[in-house]
Amino acid sequence: MKELAQQLGLSFLAEPWLPEVLIVVMAVVAVNTASYYLLRQAEKATQQTSNVWDDALVRAAARPLRVFIWLVGIAAASDVLGKHLGAPIFEFVPPLRNVGVVACLAWFMVLLIGNIANNIVSLGEAAGEEVDRTTIDALAKLAKLTVLVIAVLVAMQTLGISISGILAAGGIGGIAVGFAAKDLLANFFGGLTIYLDRPFSVGEWIRSPDKALEGTVEYIGWRHTRIRAFNKNPIYVPNALFTTIVVENPSRMTHRRISETVGLRYQDVEKLPAIVAEVKEMLQNHPEIDTEQTLIVNFNEFADSSLNFFIYTFTKTTGWVRYHEIKQDVLLKVAAIIARHGAGIAFPTRTVHLETAAGDAA
Numbered sequence: 001m002k003e004l005a006q007q008l009g010l011s012f013l014a015e016p017w018l019p020e021v022l023i024v025v026m027a028v029v030a031v032n033t034a035s036y037y038l039l040r041q042a043e044k045a046t047q048q049t050s051n052v053w054d055d056a057l058v059r060a061a062a063r064p065l066r067v068f069i070w071l072v073g074i075a076a077a078s079d080v081l082g083k084h085l086g087a088p089i090f091e092f093v094p095p096l097r098n099v100g101v102v103a104c105l106a107w108f109m110v111l112l113i114g115n116i117a118n119n120i121v122s123l124g125e126a127a128g129e130e131v132d133r134t135t136i137d138a139l140a141k142l143a144k145l146t147v148l149v150i151a152v153l154v155a156m157q158t159l160g161i162s163i164s165g166i167l168a169a170g171g172i173g174g175i176a177v178g179f180a181a182k183d184l185l186a187n188f189f190g191g192l193t194i195y196l197d198r199p200f201s202v203g204e205w206i207r208s209p210d211k212a213l214e215g216t217v218e219y220i221g222w223r224h225t226r227i228r229a230f231n232k233n234p235i236y237v238p239n240a241l242f243t244t245i246v247v248e249n250p251s252r253m254t255h256r257r258i259s260e261t262v263g264l265r266y267q268d269v270e271k272l273p274a275i276v277a278e279v280k281e282m283l284q285n286h287p288e289i290d291t292e293q294t295l296i297v298n299f300n301e302f303a304d305s306s307l308n309f310f311i312y313t314f315t316k317t318t319g320w321v322r323y324h325e326i327k328q329d330v331l332l333k334v335a336a337i338i339a340r341h342g343a344g345i346a347f348p349t350r351t352v353h354l355e356t357a358a359g360d361a362a
Contacts, residue, residue, distance in 0.1 A: 011202050020265065024077045025077065028069060028070060028072075028073030028074075031069050031073075032066055032069045035069060036062075039058060039062050039065070042058045043058045043059060043062075046058050053116065054121070056112055056115035056116045056118075056119050057112060057115075059106055059111070059115055060111035060112035060114075060115050061112075063111075064104045064108040064111070065104075065108075067104055067107075068100075068101065068104040071097060071101065071104065072097070072098045072101075075093055075094070075097035075100075078093040079093065088324075095159055095160075097166060097230045098155075098158045099155045099158055099159065102151050102155045102158065103151065103155070105151070106147055106150075106151035109144075109147045110144050110147055110148070113140050113143045113144050113147070114140060114144070116140075117136050117137065117139075117140035117290050120136055121136060132297055137223065158323070168309075178298065182200060183238075184223070186238075186239075186240035186298075187222070187223045187224065187238050187239045188223070188239070189239075190238070190239030190240040190241070190242055190243050191220070191221060191225075191239040192222075192307065193221065193242070194220055194225070194239060194242060195220070199242070199247055199249060199312075200217055200249050200251075201217065201220070202217050202218065202219065202220060203216065203217065203218050204216070204249060204252070205217075205249075205250050205251045206227070206248065206249050206250070207248050207250065208245050208246060208247050209246055209248065210245040210246050211241070211245055212244075213227065213235065213237065214227075214229065214230065215227040215228050215229040215230060215235060216228045218234070221239075222239070223238070223239065223257075224236050224237060224238050224239060225237045225239060225242070244361075253318050255290055255293060255314035255315060255318065256314065256315045256318055256323040257313070257315075258311060258312070258313050258314070258315065258326075258327050258330060259310070259311070259312050259320075260310065260311045260343065261301075261309070261310045261311075262308065262310070262311065262334060262338075263303060263306025263307065263344065263345065263346040264307045264308075264338065264343055264344070264346055265306065265307070265343065265346045266305075266306070266307060266346075268307070268341075268343035269307055271342065272299055272307055272343075273299075273332065274335055274341060275338055275341050275343060276297055276298065276299055276309050277308075278337050278341075279297050279311065279337055280295070282330075282333055282337065283295055283297065283311070283313050283321065285313055286329075286330065286333075288315055288316055288317065288326045288329075289313055289314070289316070289326075289330075290313075290314050290315065290316045293313070293314040294312060294313070294314065295312070295313045295314075296311075296312040296313070297309065297310070297311050297312075303346075304348070305346055305347070305348045305350075306346030306347075307346070311330075311334070315327075
């Protein structure tokens, strides 16, 4: 066999390393083919789910995995050749293989980040939600850059290059970048706080006693939150502001309060107890008043021109329009009770007493 190969000019066919190399190549082809079909089936299965991670993971792994398998296979075949041939060039195979593995991992991470970002945008738009594409793209690019920088540093360390000096310089540069981007980072962490704590969500009415800020939340992004004021103007609020101000969320109230003071005339003082008692009974029997909450109707003040009693109670509804309808009904019934008792609602008056001198009598 060896003599025949030499006569045909194919002497390498008789080399003892050839079967080992062929076995490695056949194994690589088999594993690569199997991984291709397995990934195809996995991709079909993950397309049936709404998860942003599974199909992104499968699609990101497809090409880097096949390159990784060929890389490992070629490195293994090169090891076989190196043992038999002993050529110095094969000494470079292990470090190059390690760099290739790092490159494949970095490639996979970059593809994964891009796929996840695209899935978030696609699923949000399919659900009819507004998606901050600019913010998602910016975060995806930042994550990809981070992966590439780490991959380069790991590859340099694998090749025996010291990266301590590079890391020191990078630390100084990171401090400078941090100072330059402090507002952007503050807004990012402010948005993260909103997503984690959920003090409000889209569609809710919020206001702040610390700022001239009130309206309905329309959109929450990583950089800013958009609020639609009641005059229909949009307000763009940096997320960092929400970490330093008090935010009220009236949309999550359980009841609405009626707190009113009603004044009677001083000549109706004898009728006051009966009026107060009937107003309280009316509230206790009103179908829209929650009697399990605090309910107070009491005379509490001798004012300049009136005898004041106050009404303090809560409605069952939290709707703004419905609340005012109930409040109107309550106040009209109070006015009817006062009129039924022959009393009157006071208004500011002043009485002037004129004294007549004894000698001025006509």
